[in-house]
Amino acid sequence: MITAAFEYARPGSVDEAQSLLTKYGDDAKVIAGGQSLIPLMRLRLSQPTALVDIQGIHGLKEVRRDNGSVEIGALVRHVDIQRNATLREALPILVEMANDVGDNQVRNLGTIGGVIAHGDAAGDYNALALMLDAEIVTNKRRHKASDFFRDIFTTALEHDEVVTAVRFPVSTGRFAYTKFRRRLYDWAIAGVAVQETGSSWRVGYVNLARTPRRGASVERALAGGASAADAAAESGSDIDPTGDVRATAEYKRHLAQVLTARTLEKATMAA
Amino acid sequence: MTQSVSLTINGRPREDHVEPRLLLVHYLREVAGLTGTHIACDTSQCGACTVLIDGEAVKSCSVFTVQAAGKDVTTIEGLAQEGTLHPVQQAFWNEHGLQCGFCTPGFIMAAAYLLKQNPSPTDAEIERGLEGNLCRCTGYENIKKAVRSASQAMNGGTAETSANLVGSAAAPVEG
Structure with a gap:
């Protein structure tokens, strides 16, 4: 379908982007790679009256490691993550996730900032940001990931707020990510990420609730010495899936438990 | 409301006035007359509309023409060089x-x-x-x-x- 009509502007700075968003009002949207937004616009599920294209803003494409953090600019694309040597060292689980996002064509355009701002529970990076206590940096403030994802496709961003970077703690422990799907380029029907940080484990769930979820109950069980299988049995309290055309809620709960156990085993056996 | 867009297609620069909502695939086919780029699923799944932007493969059904302004687009018509197939x-x-x-x-x-x-x-x-x-x-x-x-x-x-x-x-x- 042809999208609804909109105005289009390409600001040269974050400040200019903010004033354009103020000028255009509530129904304006920021666009980066557009790989989630444009399909939604084509279905007319989203009808922004203006698009503020941030592709030309300098300084949003860098990956910087400092002290215990790695800061990833909002315009860093999936393909950039796949090829980035710093990330391979400092946050290898993100590189593994990037390898499985969409397909080459999508990875050449889609950005990490876009995934975060879109706030989709199916966005792989969102569950990782949540479970690792990442910070979402904008032109106005720093959000804790735990306060950022509010509801389905709903984040804490104000209408004139632009995501400029995402800051993750450097995470070099054992990890694994399982993305369960029917076809290679699909979103996860269910995704489970696990990352060892120090002596404990973090667990994140993709597309198993209206927002990304942290596997807090599973993490507690693991901290208490439970086996992977026993900890995985706690996954039901961490998620709240709804049925859709691809799977019933019951099946997704089953998947979450099985995949949690498998992903933990994969991570511990990889070492 | 149209906007001016300058870009290079298969090595040739061109400038057109387009609506911001015009998708790159429609621009290539209907404005530039390059119908080798096909439209099939129309939902960014099938890849029939794949072109290169600055040398990188993208699905032209999921890019607005205005986003490609200033870039170098290669379509299937631009692959052969001087009559020799790629x-x-x-x-x-x-x-x-x-x-x-x-x-x-x-x-x-x-x-x-x-x-x-x-x-x-x-x-x-x-x-x-x-x-x-x-x-x-x-x-x-x-x-x-x-x-x-x-x-x-x-x-x-x-x-x-x-x-x-x-x-x-x-x-x-x-x-």
Whole structure:
């Protein structure tokens, strides 16, 4: 379908982007790679009256490691993550996730900032940001990931707020990510990420609730010495899936438990 | 309300006035008259509309023309150089990497990008590299054969040229 009509502007700075968003009002949207937004616009599920294209803003494409953090600019694309040597060292689980996002064509355009701002529970990076206590940096403030994802496709961003970077703690422990799907380029029907940080484990769930979820109950069980299988049995309290055309809620709960156990085993056996 | 867009298509700069909502694939086909880029699924799944922007494969049904302003777009029409088919085109011809042919331009563009990134892909890497393209005739085996053959040709091996093929077809059959 042809999208609804909109105005289009390409600001040269974050400040200019903010004033354009103020000028255009509530129904304006920021666009980066557009790989989630444009399909939604084509279905007319989203009808922004203006698009503020941030592709030309300098300084949003860098990956910087400092002290215990790695800061990833909002315009860093999936393909950039796949090829980035710093990330391979400092946050290898993100590189593994990037390898499985969409397909080459999508990875050449889609950005990490876009995934975060879109706030989709199916966005792989969102569950990782949540479970690792990442910070979402904008032109106005720093959000804790735990306060950022509010509801389905709903984040804490104000209408004139632009995501400029995402800051993750450097995470070099054992990890694994399982993305369960029917076809290679699909979103996860269910995704489970696990990352060892120090002596404990973090667990994140993709597309198993209206927002990304942290596997807090599973993490507690693991901290208490439970086996992977026993900890995985706690996954039901961490998620709240709804049925859709691809799977019933019951099946997704089953998947979450099985995949949690498998992903933990994969991570511990990889070492 | 239209906006002015300047971009380069297959090495030729052009400027047009377009509505911001005009998708790149519609611009290429309807404004620039380059109908080799096909529209099929229209929902960014099938890859029939794959083109290169600044040398990178993208689905032109999921890019607005205005986003491509200032960039270098290559379509299937721009792959052949001075009448000589690109090695990927040649390999699709030689190996018959198609059935109905509708998905072919997208597959060739995706394969050309894949081979630029990875000149000697394994079979698994070819499958992964073309995951964003669908062939509803399911002619994947010959498509993979064509990519392998193009890879060999581009790495210094020899692939038959179309002229040879036409010549041999016209030559008397032995025996």
